[in-house]
Amino acid sequence: MAIEIKMPALSPTMEEGTLAKWLVKEGDSVASGDLLAEIETDKATMEFEAVDEGVIGQILVAEGTEKVKVGTVIATIIAEGEEAGSSPATPEKAAAEPTAKAEEQNKEEAKDAPAEAQVAPAAKAQAAAPTPSVTHGDARLKVSPLARRLAANDGIDLSAVQGSGPGGRIVKADLTGAPKGGAPASVAAAPKAAAPVAVPAPAAKAASASPTDYPTPHEQVKLSGMRKTIARRLTESKQTVPHIYLTVDVRLDALLKLRGELNDALSSRGIKVSVNDLLIKALGIALVQVPECNVQYQGDTMLKFSRADISVAVSIPGGLITPIVTEADTKSVAAISAEMKDLAERAKAGKLQPSEYQGGTASLSNMGMMGITQFDAVINPPQAMILAVSAGEKRPWVFPGDTLGVATAMYVTGSFDHRAIDGADGARLMSVFKGLVEKPLGLIA
Amino acid sequence: MSSYDLIVLGSGPGGYVAAIRGAQLGLKVAIVERENLGGICLNWGCIPTKALLRSSEIFHYMNHASDYGLKAEAISADIAAIVKRSRGVASKLNQGVTHLMKKNKITVHTGQGKLLGGGKLSVVNDGKTEELSAKHIIIATGARARDLPKAKADGKRIWTYRHAMTPTELPTKLLVIGSGAIGIEFASFYNDLGVKVTVVEMMDRILPVEDADVSTFMAKALTKQGFDLRISANIQKIEATDAAVTAEIKAKDGTVTTEEFSHVIVAIGIVPNVENIGLEDTGVEPDKRYHIKVDEYCRTNVDGIWAIGDVTAPPWLAHKASHEGVLAAEAIAQALGNTEVHPHPIDAKNIPGCTYCHPQVASVGLTEAKAKEAGHEVKVGNFPFVGNGKAIALGEAEGFIKTVFDAKTGELLGAHMVGAEVTELIQGYTIGKQAELVETDYIQTVFPHPTLSEMMHESVLSAYSRAVHF
Numbered sequence: 025m026a027i028e029i030k031m032p033a034l035s036p037t038m039e040e041g042t043l044a045k046w047l048v049k050e051g052d053s054v055a056s057g058d059l060l061a062e063i064e065t066d067k068a069t070m071e072f073e074a075v076d077e078g079v080i081g082q083i084l085v086a087e088g089t090e091k092v093k094v095g096t097v098i099a100t101i102i103a104e105g106e107e108a109g110s111s112p113a114t115p116e117k118a119a120a121e122p123t124a125k126a127e128e129q130n131k132e133e134a135k136d137a138p139a140e141a142q143v144a145p146a147a148k149a150q151a152a153a154p155t156p157s158v159t160h161g162d163a164r165l166k167v168s169p170l171a172r173r174l175a176a177n178d179g180i181d182l183s184a185v186q187g188s189g190p191g192g193r194i195v196k197a198d199l200t201g202a203p204k205g206g207a208p209a210s211v212a213a214a215p216k217a218a219a220p221v222a223v224p225a226p227a228a229k230a231a232s233a234s235p236t237d238y239p240t241p242h243e244q245v246k247l248s249g250m251r252k253t254i255a256r257r258l259t260e261s262k263q264t265v266p267h268i269y270l271t272v273d274v275r276l277d278a279l280l281k282l283r284g285e286l287n288d289a290l291s292s293r294g295i296k297v298s299v300n301d302l303l304i305k306a307l308g309i310a311l312v313q314v315p316e317c318n319v320q321y322q323g324d325t326m327l328k329f330s331r332a333d334i335s336v337a338v339s340i341p342g343g344l345i346t347p348i349v350t351e352a353d354t355k356s357v358a359a360i361s362a363e364m365k366d367l368a369e370r371a372k373a374g375k376l377q378p379s380e381y382q383g384g385t386a387s388l389s390n391m392g393m394m395g396i397t398q399f400d401a402v403i404n405p406p407q408a409m410i411l412a413v414s415a416g417e418k419r420p421w422v423f424p425g426d427t428l429g430v431a432t433a434m435y436v437t438g439s440f441d442h443r444a445i446d447g448a449d450g451a452r453l454m455s456v457f458k459g460l461v462e463k464p465l466g467l468i469a
Numbered sequence: 470m471s472s473y474d475l476i477v478l479g480s481g482p483g484g485y486v487a488a489i490r491g492a493q494l495g496l497k498v499a500i501v502e503r504e505n506l507g508g509i510c511l512n513w514g515c516i517p518t519k520a521l522l523r524s525s526e527i528f529h530y531m532n533h534a535s536d537y538g539l540k541a542e543a544i545s546a547d548i549a550a551i552v553k554r555s556r557g558v559a560s561k562l563n564q565g566v567t568h569l570m571k572k573n574k575i576t577v578h579t580g581q582g583k584l585l586g587g588g589k590l591s592v593v594n595d596g597k598t599e600e601l602s603a604k605h606i607i608i609a610t611g612a613r614a615r616d617l618p619k620a621k622a623d624g625k626r627i628w629t630y631r632h633a634m635t636p637t638e639l640p641t642k643l644l645v646i647g648s649g650a651i652g653i654e655f656a657s658f659y660n661d662l663g664v665k666v667t668v669v670e671m672m673d674r675i676l677p678v679e680d681a682d683v684s685t686f687m688a689k690a691l692t693k694q695g696f697d698l699r700i701s702a703n704i705q706k707i708e709a710t711d712a713a714v715t716a717e718i719k720a721k722d723g724t725v726t727t728e729e730f731s732h733v734i735v736a737i738g739i740v741p742n743v744e745n746i747g748l749e750d751t752g753v754e755p756d757k758r759y760h761i762k763v764d765e766y767c768r769t770n771v772d773g774i775w776a777i778g779d780v781t782a783p784p785w786l787a788h789k790a791s792h793e794g795v796l797a798a799e800a801i802a803q804a805l806g807n808t809e810v811h812p813h814p815i816d817a818k819n820i821p822g823c824t825y826c827h828p829q830v831a832s833v834g835l836t837e838a839k840a841k842e843a844g845h846e847v848k849v850g851n852f853p854f855v856g857n858g859k860a861i862a863l864g865e866a867e868g869f870i871k872t873v874f875d876a877k878t879g880e881l882l883g884a885h886m887v888g889a890e891v892t893e894l895i896q897g898y899t900i901g902k903q904a905e906l907v908e909t910d911y912i913q914t915v916f917p918h919p920t921l922s923e924m925m926h927e928s929v930l931s932a933y934s935r936a937v938h939f
Contacts, residue, residue: 154766154800154812168905170880177878190813195905196880197816 026100027076031085033094034063034070035378041065042090042249043098052080054101061087061098066253068345068381069374076101090249093179166193174199250343261405265321268447269400271437272454274461276416280432282464290358299416300336300390301361305467307388307411308332308352310457317453318385319408321444335384335404336364338371345371346404348384357468392416398435408441409450411457471576473499475801476590476603478582478746481508482515483778483790484609485566490798492573494807499601500575501582501592506566508611510787512559513631518654520555521634522825525661529827536864546662548639555634584608584747588773591747605773605801608753608761609794610746612739612779617646619707620733626709628734630655640664640732644716646704648675650824652736653687657826660694667697667730669718674700676824680836680885682851682871687887690828690867707733741780756782765814767797775801789820818883819902823892828868831895834883834902837873846876848908850932852924854888856939859919865889870928872898879907884928890921897925908933 031041042064048054055077063072081102085092092098165182167175171194175182180199187194247255279302286297311318311332320327332353335346347367349360370376387410389401394415401412414435421431436457440450460466474496477484484500485507491498505512524546534541570577578601580594590606592599614629616622624632633655641664645656648670660666668675668691674684675691675698688698701721708715714733719725741760748755753769753776756762761776763769769776775797778790792815799812821833840847854860854868868888875882884898901911911929916922930936 154803169907169910170878170905173878173907188813190811 026081026102027078028097029060029074029099029101031092031094031096031098032063032072034065034072035382038065038094038378040091040093043085043087043092044069046083046087047071048080050080050083053104054078054080064249064374065378066249068376068378070377074101078103091181093176095176096179166191168193168195170196171199248342250345254343257405258402261403265403265405266442267400267403268440268442268445268450269437270440270447270450270454271398271435272458274434274436274458275421276432276434276461279461279464280416282468286357286468293358295358295361297357297361298364299392300388300413301357301364302464302467303390303411303413303461304334304336304349304352304360304364304388305355305357306457306460306464307386308334308349308355309460309466310453311386311409312353313456314449314453316449317409317440317445319444320385320406321408321441322406326444329385332386333384335381335387335407336367337387337389337401338368340372340374345376345381346384346387347371347376347381386410388413392434398437400437401439403439403441408444409453410439412437412439470600470602471499473497473576473601473603474805475499475605475607475798476501476582476601477607477609477794478584478590479508479609479611479742479778479780480506480566480577481609481611481778481790482510482787483611483794484508484607485569485794486791487607487609487777487794487798488575489569489573490795491801492575494798494802494810496798496802496805498573498575499578499603500570501578501580501590501601503579503581505563506570506577507559507563509613510790511562511566513634515787516562517555517559517634518630518658519825520558521551521658522654522827524551524554525658526827529661533864546639548636548662552635582746584751584753584774586747586750586752604805605775607767607794607797607801608746608748608769608774608776608780609778609790610742610780611790612741612785614735615738615740617704617707617735617737619704620709620735622735623709625711626714626732627707628732630734630736633734636732640730642730642732643667644669644714644728644730644733645736646733647736647738648672648698648700649678649736649738650676650822652734653691653824653826653830655734655736656696657691660691660696661827665695665697667699667728669699669702669704671703672700676830678822679824679830679832680871680883681838682869683830683832683885683887686869687826687828687830690887691826694827709733739779739785743780766800766812767793768800784817784820784822786820786822789815789817792820819899821895821899823895825892828865828888829891830887831891832883832885833895833899834881835873836883836885837871840873840875840882845882847882848874848876848932850874850928850930850936852927852931852936852939854921854924856927856936857921857924859921859923860889862919863889863921870894870924872925872928872932874908874929874932879909881906881908881911881929884925888921894922894925897922 034041043061044064045062047059047061054060054074056074058074059071060074061072062069078101081100083099085096085098166187167182168189174196182194185194185198188198189195279299283297283299283302290297315328318329318332331351333348333350334352335348337344337346349363352360367380384407386407387404389410390413391399392413392415396414398414399412401410403410416432416434418430419433421429421433423429438450438454475491475498477488477498477500480500480502488498488500510516528546531541531544578592578599580592583591584606585591588602588604590601590603592601614622620627622629622632630651639662640659643659643664643666645652645666645668648668652668653676656666656668674681675688676684692698699718699720703719705717705719705725714730715727716730717725717727743755743759743761751774752771753774754762761769761781763776763781767775767777777793777797779785796812796815799810802810803812818834821831824830835843837847837849850872852870855866860866865888868891871885872881873883874880881898881902884895886895908929911926914926916926927936927938
C-alpha cells in the first residue's frame, strides 16, 4: 500500500506553493529525514524532508509546477518491491499538473483584473435579468462550509469564483463547472462577457486585462510568487493604513566615529559593524523607550509590544524580503551585526525559514547606499511603523553659536500607522532615535 | 383605471406575502382575491387542519390519560364544536391578513381577476367590472383538489379536503383515497376521533414521496393505531348513494373486493387554477399538466407576468409559495430599478415538507434512495426516539431521525424524521442545508438538553459512527 506524500504547509499561512525541484526520482530509496524536494513559497524556498521510508513510487507533480495546493498528493512512497502503478493516488496527477500555457495565461488575467471580477455572473444574464449576487466588496472570501470543502477536495481556486449566494457568498452551485486543479480559466471568461451590465471598468484596467495588445514593444513576464506577495501587501498597506510621515535630519559624525572605533576593537574577532547595524539597535531602543510606537493596530484592539523585533528590508533578486532581528533593543551591536550578516546571506540564497521573516514589531529600510537623499517607506502590515534611512552626506551645517561648518548628516523619515500612533508620539520616537544616533554611546551601553 | 407597480392575483400564502414584500420595497401594490384573504392555506388548508388535528391530538391524550397517571372519564368528541374552533382560528388569521394589507398600504380588490394582456387586468365583482393596470403581475391563483374521474366530490358522501374539514357529523367508516400528506392527515384526524379508516394507495408504500424507511415505519405505526392500509391498490369503481358509498378495491394480489363506506375523502393530488384568468390572452404557457412554466426567478415566458406557488411546478407547499412570493417581488423591484435587493433563486432540495399525522413526519432534501440514484456515495445516520430522554419523558418514544450525508464532501443531502414535534425540528437541518454546512458543523453544534433536538445531533453522529446514546 503506497504512502501518499502531500504538499506540505511550510508556514501557518501557506495555502499553495511551487514545487521548485525534486531531489529524488522514481525508484529512489528514501529514509526518514532525507530531502525530497524544494518547495518555493511566496517568500522562500524550503527543503521538504521525508517522514516515511521506502521507495519513491510515483512522482505525481512535476517540478516547476506552480500553485500546488497544500494537501495535494505530490508523490507516493511504496515498500521495497511493491508495484508503483497500484497507487490510489494516480487520478490526482492530472488535477495537480499544470495545464496548457493558454490556461495559465487566462488564470493570470483573472488575477490581474479585480475590477472585472466584481461583475455579476453572465450565464443567466438576459436583458433585464434579475441579478442574484452582490460583489465581493471586501477582501475576505465568503464561502459556505460545503463550497470550501468541495474546493479543497477538487483543488478549485476560490479566489477566481464568483459567489451567487447571500452577500456574494460562494456556494456549491458556483463551483459546478469551475475548473479543477486550480485553473479557473472559464470562470474568468464569464465575468468578462457580463461586463456591460456592471460598473464599467476603468480604461487602464482594460489595458492590463489584455497586455499582449499593448502597442510598445515589450516582453511579457509572469509575476513570481514574491512579486505577487509584495504587490498584494503594499496595496493593502497603502489602501487601508493611513500613513503619517515624520522626517528628521540626523548628524552622523559621532556615529561614524564610534563605528570606526568599534571596528578597530572588534577586528580581532572578525566583526565589522555597519552603520545599518547601529541604526537597527537605535530603532530598537527608541521603540522600547517610546512604547506608544511599538504597537500593532488590530481593529477593536491594539497589541503593545514589550520588546522590539526589527524587520530589516533586504533587497534580493526579483524582490525584497524582511528578515527579523529579534530583541534588537537588548542585543549587543556585535550580535546584531553577526545575525544580520547571516540573515542577509541566507535571504539572498532564498533559504530563510518563514519564522525568520514573519512577525517583527517595526521595520527599517535603508537606501543610503544608493545615494537616496530622502524617501517615505510603505508600512509593512500588520506593523505600525517603518523607518526610511537615506544617505549620509557631507552638508553645510549650522553649529551651536550660529557658526557654519561641514557635518555628515542624513534624513530619516518614519512612516506611522496613524490609526494607532499619534503624531506627537511618532515625533517623540524620531527625537529619541535622533538623540541615540547623535550621542551613540547609548547604543553600546 | 387604477395603475400599480405590481398586482398580485390571488391572496394565498404566496400572493399576500409577495404583495407585502413588494410594498416593503416601495412598490405601489394591489392584490386581487375572489374569496377570502389568505387563500386556501389560511382558510381551507394548513391552518384550519392544524386546528382540527390539535383537537384530535388532545382527544388522543385524554384517551391515554392513564399513561400519565391521570384519570379522564366519559370522554367524547363534539365534532360540531371541533369544527367551530377550527373555523374560528381560520377567521382570526383571515382578519390578520386584512390588517397586514392595510398596514402595508396594499389595495385589495375583491372579485374574479382576469389578465387582459399588455399589463391590464379586469376584476369582476357582483357583475361590475373594474379595470386595473400594472407594470408587473404575479399570478398566485393556487390549486384545488384533483377529482377522481369516476366520482366527482359532491360534499355529501364524497369529500375533498374542503368538505373533510367541515363535517356536520363524524363518518362511521371512512375511505381515504391517496396517502400523501393531505390524505394521511385527515385519516389520522378521523382515526384519532374513533372512526374506522381505510387508506388506499396506488403506489407500493404510503407517503410515497418520503424516504422508504419513513413509509415503512409509518405503515407499522398507523396499522397499530387501527388503520386499514391498502398499498399497491386501486379503486376500480365507486358509487355514492344518499346513504353510503360503495367502492370496488383491487388489492395488490389482484383480487377485487366491494366494500361499503359512509364517506370517502379524495386526496389524490391537486390541479392548478389556470382557468378563467385570461392566460390564453397573454401568451403565458402552461406545461403538460397545466402548471404555469416559470424560470428560477418565477418569470413566465411573457415579460411582466410572473407566477408563484401551487399554480407552478411542485413542491406544492405554502412555504414554497411564500418564499417564491418574496423572490418574485424582489426580482420585480430590481427590474424597476431597485439596486439594493438581491433576489436568490430557491433550491427545491432545501424546501422541507411536513405531515401532521400522529406520529408526525418531516423531511428535507434527498431520500437515501434518491441520493444513491444521483450517484452519491452516502453515509447514513439513524437515531431512534427510544434513545432520547426527553422523548421518553414525554411518553413519545415512537419515531426516528435519519440523516443522509455525502461521504466525500460531508454535505447533508437529506434528513427524514418521524415522531413527536419533528415538524418543529426539521428547520434546524433546513438552515444547515441553506447555509451549506457540513457534518463537522452539526457535530460541533451544542444542542440543548433535554430536548428532542438532541436526536438531530445524535443522528449526525451516528452517520459518522459516533452516536452516544444508542
